[in-house]
Amino acid sequence: MPDDLCVSMEIPPDTAFACPVAGAAQTLAQRAGFGQRESYRFQLTVEEFCLCLIGLAQADEPLRIDMTGKRYLLRAAFSFKAADLSLGGLNSTACSVGRENGEMPRDLGLLLAAQAADRFRLDHRGGDQFCIVAEVDRRYPALTPVHAPEQTRPPYRLALALDPARLSQAAALAMSVYPAWQCPGSFRTPEKFADLVADGQVACVCALDAAGQTVGLLTWNRCSDQALYFSGPFVFAAKQARGDVARVLLDGFLEAVAREHYAIVLGFRSSDDLIPGYFEPLGSLQACAETGCDRQPVVFRHLREDTGMAVWCSPSIENFLRQTYERLAMPRDILPVEAPAGRPRRESLLGTLLDRHRDLAELRPFLDGQDMAANLAASVAAIRDKGIHRILYYMDLSRPWEAALADDLMQSGFSPKVVLPHGGQGDMVVWQHDQDS
């Protein structure tokens, strides 16, 4: 994106360099037009990660920091080498662990860094190479309610040029018509949605009626190297026109992505306006919408023919996987993986994303460790304490160590619900925590 601001540097493993890096982060945030609060949070994130990683990284190996200021967020990526990396302080439970003992939390710096950022993720790039990416979001104005057009008239067509005002209006319309769990989070701040589209992070098709009124929206974004997530179709037309508008959106969407490099399209937030026959059901998750506990269908379709794949599988979910693949008529070679006998790392690391508006927490495993079962249980408890009911966990079947965690998950009250073909590096199993457990 042309207006991205980028700053990159490599620093020696010396704490004296953390302060100038933090200064660069602050300057970047200010130049990118972020407010004082976001700038400070970004500065804090960068400084604390720098200080911690300088301590963890291998001696004589530089720490690389790539900072980017986009319209909608600030991002810092820390690339480093570390042997036997342990980052327990980044777990969402780290704060309460210290508090329960009446002591200062361990790894206070990591804790501060994780708390200051809106989200972070850890990429293990093989061997002793790691990258932590932390992001701080721009604050946007809250949603202003809008009304759907009262009368629409055919023909319905796709809008070829989408200006930010149209995009913001469409996102606001979707929020006014559909339950929160069916809408992407960015719809709550429609200007952010428009910025994400401008940056290419989100793509969409928008439908108009004969008078040029916005009557529909369908959005998609990257899920993995092989898969796209879509949301919608969101239709703002009268009942008799809904099918026509939905078909315009779905055909436009599929034609737009048909020759992209993606193999599959996945939908967690497909609306009731989805036309039968376009997608296949993968299963459902508990939605727990404000109006009650709905079922959240998960659907998919291939964009090209499936050539098969090998997946790692723990014996405890082999039946589930075999039945799923048989039902989907999807060829997979299932490779057995046993539960880990010994775990070299003491502390595991789970990534946690919380979304109160959608009553949703998502867990992803970043590092295995001896405390994985306890970490899972503590994470669930911490999430429940925050009043969030829906907890999902994502397991990538391309990684044996992830697949081997099935028993830990079951013991912590999770059940495998759906398989997302190509949802990660390989197929992804989505587990949901059973609220009654």
Place this chain on the structure above:
Amino acid sequence: MTRILERIPDYVRHFERYVPSRPDPVLMRQYGASYLYRLNNNENTLGPPPLAREAIAAFPAERAAVYPSGDAYDLRQALATRFGKSPDQFLVGNGSCEVIGSVIRAFCGPGDAIVTADKTFAVYEWVAKFSGVETRLVPLTKQALAPAAMLAAVTENTRVVFVCNPNNPTGSWWNRATLERFLAGLDSRALVVLDEAYREYLDDPDFPDGMEIMERHDNVLVFRTFSKMYGLAGFRVGYLCGSLEAVDIVRRTHIAYSVNSLGQIAATAALADDAGHIAATRQMVAAAKSALHDLFDTLGLEYVSGAGNFIMVRTPMSDTLLYRKLMQKGVMVRTMTGFRYPNWIRVSMAEAPAMEAFAKAFTSVLDTP
């Protein structure tokens, strides 16, 4: 490696590689099928004409040690005799895909564009994309290439217009008058590739013969292939024909020695013995199409059946799901999402046992909720 990857042009980095289907035994194992009818690539299941079969059988193994004729000398002589042209007007490639690449390399550079349809043979768009050449795609009108819209899409940057005639996958085609009007409107502002891969499946006097058209329009190149009608898809032999000047330019960007000896020999023999083969193939295709028309009519399904040895049908389920279900029953079809026809499949016409297997499997899958 990371640094090397960072220097790759964006148009290559973002390009989707084509994933060919796996060998039959692998697919049969994956899908648990005891047999497999391939109805996905518009191959001629009758195989090659008799003389080509004999030539293939007579190929001496020792010849494998010798490089082929680097510019398919004998085959070009045979083509020249067949079409009454100079051998130098022909360029033979490893299938028409290679020839498409040679044409784009020859005529297009950075900032240039090609024009073609949005729902046509995908390779024009693919080759242009991974060559860094802009592709301007023109929507079909009533399942046919829209000449006026294609003319309107031509700009000063347009170097090549690809016209698939008959069009794959819809089977629609421009008649003589339509093509002549198009060429007059274009007024030689760009090269026109007439891709006639399925030309031999037509027997309509109103179908424009590219070999004749190019004599009056030196900006026309004609593509044909031995992969479809001649049953030599396994040998990958395609060719283009055009003015001496245009072909000379393309030859400069073309890889010599790309067509193997046996393919050249088989194609040359096929040309000498094609009348009966073409007639038999057309008869087989007509019978298969008739049977499928009846099937789709009975099921109440929309279909597009034009020229060529294929039919496209709109399915009441995801085409990719249907593909997998049919694979479990030993029938392979082409999904059409990649052609920008979501929920359509394309079925190649074949002999009765294959078409019966398709009909049975297709009906069974649609009947099963």
